[in-house]
Amino acid sequence: MFSPEGPSLRELAVQALSSVERGYDLLAPKFDHTPFRTPEAVLDAVGSALRRAGPFDAGLDLCCGTGAGIGVLAGVCRERVTGVDFSAGMLDVARQRVRPDGPPVSWVRADARALPFAPVFDLVVSFGAFGHFLPRELPGLFAQVRSVLRPGGSFAFPLVAPPRPASPGYWMLLGFDMVMRVRNALWRPAFVMYYRAFRLGDVRRELALAGFEVEFQALPEFGRRRDGSPRVRLVVARLPGQPARPGSVNS
Template identity: 85%
Template sequence: MFSPEGPSLRELAVQALSSVERGYDLLAPKFDHTPFRTPDAVLDAVGSLLRRTGPYDAGLDLCCGTGAGAGVLAQVCRERVIGVDFSAGMLDVARKQAGPTGPPVSWVRADARALPFAPSFDLVVSFGAFGHFLPGELPWLFAQVRSVLRPGGAFAFPLVAPPRPGSPGYWTLLGFDTVMRVRNALWRPPFVMYYRAFRLGDVRRELTEAGFRVELHALPEFGRRPDGSPRVRLVMARLPEPPRSPR
């Protein structure tokens, strides 16, 4: 799972016994060499679809980590890109890796549940961060995203289909979530990271209640499951367009 440049077992153990913020500060220098970093294939597929749904002016990468999603935004946004994360260590790596081309990119340390921005973005993206939010936090999180989007703006993120019950992937995720729940019951501070808690049905409902119109786009690069459903979707949640002034 990890490349030779990735963290050692000892480093992972120390990170897992830390808070989420401190754990990612420690992991940041080696994060891009772990399976937790969104694969380039997913980033490329999302970027390809977003280029067809634009154009966009200003973009926000929510929970940006080391900046992979900001790189996608730099390809589809014309004016500016901001990456926001609460880990200072991840932001330090993102600053060092930022590409020299495209619109200006800046990095802001903040909690996604208390975004310090006006409604000035046309597009918000997020990659692989939702396991760090408990289901009860989604309404507030989605309300925060809505608060920084201009009318007609979009919130986009990829969502992988859950593994079938009884499959090796199913038992792997169930085992991981169980270990994390036991860890959090016995150790403080908690480390919230639950891969099975972010379900499409719940997400659609909460986005709709937050005022978004939800669209689902299959990412054909990843094929379909035996039942015909996409293996990976892009969830595109849009705000209503501003009313047109009468002529």
């Protein structure tokens, strides 16, 4: 599951018994050698879809971690790119390792639930971070994203179809979420990370309530399931208004 450069079982246990912020500070130096990092195949597929929709001017990577998604933004944004995360350790690694070609990159430490930006971005992306937000936090989170986007701006992120109930993956994720709930019932501070809490129907509803026009685009690189549904979708939530640049994403 982990490469030899990844964290030891003891290091993972210490992280899991910490707060989310402290846990990621500890994990940061080895994070890119774990399965938690967004796979390059997902980053490439999202980048291809956004290139067809762009170009954009300013982009924000929400909960950027060690900066895996910054390269996606650098490939579609012309003026500047910003990564924001609340873990100082993850941002330190990002500053050291990420040197993308393209527009200048800045790094900001902040909580996604209280973003310190004016509406200056044309595109916000996020990769693999939504399990850290409880369902009741989605309205506030999406309101924050809306607040930093210009009229016509877009919020885009990949969403993997949940595994079928009969599959090993389903039971693995269910077991992980149950362990985390027991851990959080018995131990403080809480470590919020639930793989099954971010559901497509909830996402669509809360984005619409936040004022977004929501579209779904199948990412063809990952194929379709037996029932014909996409294995991976790109969720594109667009604000009404005239975008600052030509281009839009079609489902």
